[in-house]
Amino acid sequence: MTTTQPSPTAAGSGSSATEAFRATRSTASTAQTVPPERVSAVVSSLLAGIHRTIRSESVTYDEFQAAKQYLIEVGEGGEWPLLLDVFVEHVVEDVASRDQNCTKGSILGPYYLPGQARLDSPATLPARPDERGTTLVFSGQVRDTLGNPLPGAAVDIWQADEQGYYSGFAPHVPDGNLRAVVVADREGRFEIRTVEPAPYQIPTDGPTGTLIEAAGWHPWRPAHLHLLVSASGMRPITTQLYFRGGEWLDSDVATATKPELILDPVDAGDGTHAVEYDFVLERA
Ligand code: DHB
Ligand code: FE
Helix, strand or coil: CCCCCCCCCHHHHHHHHHHHHHHHCCCCCHHHHCCHHHHHHHHHHHHHHHHHHHHHCCCCHHHHHHHHHHHHHHHHCCCHHHHHHHHCHHHHHHHHCCCCCCCCCCCCCCCCCCCCCEEECCEECCCCCCCCCCEEEEEEEEEECCCCECCCCEEEEEECCCCCCCCCCCCCCCCCCCEEEEECCCCCEEEEEEECCCCEECCCCCHHHHHHHHCCCCCEECCEEEEEEECCCECCEEEEEEECCCCCCCCCCCCCCCHHHEECCEECCCCCEEEECCEEECEC
């Protein structure tokens, strides 16, 4: 199957991602939030890795200067959130989940926007009147590790549309489109009506896309739903759900798929798809 949807422009998504990231950070500077011992330990190890690569790959002055120029362009293009989330975050998530005993997590990515519409379940995600795509009814229950339902759990969901665009990061998509915080009922159950997203392509016209092309990689993520599931007294989980048989599942450019996170929607008979997925949270 060929995927023909247009790609979001790097300038649109990249610079907004930097703004969105800044908005979620407190004003405290890095020096105030990370203790000096950790800065020293982590940065020393990081630099040692770079030094080792320069020696083992016999990196030339030309390549060093090209790298410097590239890093300047990543900043100027506002693409640090894209670059880091696509190539680095999956390992941070892997380390963070070492002691977790709940639903598998995945990366947050650069397109989370807090403060979306809060809707009681059953809910329909805000969408344009002519929103394209196969209707998906996504339902399930949020429970603790003992199987007890978590009443009023919040399912914060965001996704690309049927063309691979995220609201807030593509100028033609209205703010809040295909984003909401859905509040589960007294039994922790939720039902969310939405459309199936398309695979997502890293914008090819910015520095992240340039690197992907220069290295001969591909810029695709398989179609996915983003979720941040929380309940009072419980540790929130950030995860993503994918679709069985979806393109790029086995070669996600962000390395963020897991076998436990693949949905298998069924045709409900009227051309719409339905799928259930339960979330398990552990105590905070
Ligand atoms: C990126 C985009 C995504 O939609 C995502 O889920 C993860 C990473 C990115 O462009 O870096
Ligand atoms: Fe995404």
